[in-house]
Amino acid sequence: MSLEARLSTEIAAAMKARETVKLSTFRMLKTALTAKSIDLKRPLEAAEELQVVATLVKQRRDSIQQFTAGNRIDLADKEQAEIAVLETLLPPPATAEEITAAVGTAIAETGATSPKDTGKVMKAVMAALAGKSVDGRKVNEAVKSRLVT
Secondary structure, eight states: OOHHHHHHHHHHHHHHHTOHHHHHHHHHHHHHHHHHHHHHTSOOOHHHHHHHHHHHHHHHHHHHHHHHHTTOHHHHHHHHHHHHHHHTTSOOBOOHHHHHHHHHHHHHHHTOOSGGGHHHHHHHHHHHTTTSBOOHHHHHHHHHHHHHO
């Protein structure tokens, strides 16, 4: 079942259960998926759908930082609730051990020796961890720590 089809059933269930946070989050996601599909002028593939969800999660995390800095805890809590709903649609996150192993393999494969090679290693690591939900910042930190030493 595609994500869009799953969203339609989730939206209906959220309406019946009167879960406003889920309903608004799923509607926002459906709108984002439709917009991306229109931009590409074709239906989205499964990986592209997950990328849209991951982008929305990242946007929410950035918003939480801004709202917390601006002392708007109520808005930060709303964004956190939306993240919780969106994360139910993402694959399981990569563990620290998986990231470390993928970084080691990518460094060996690319022959990276200095921080200048960070981009090549990042690309290889992200490709290796494609089936999992991965935070780019954590991967970047792992790559930089391995290339400095």
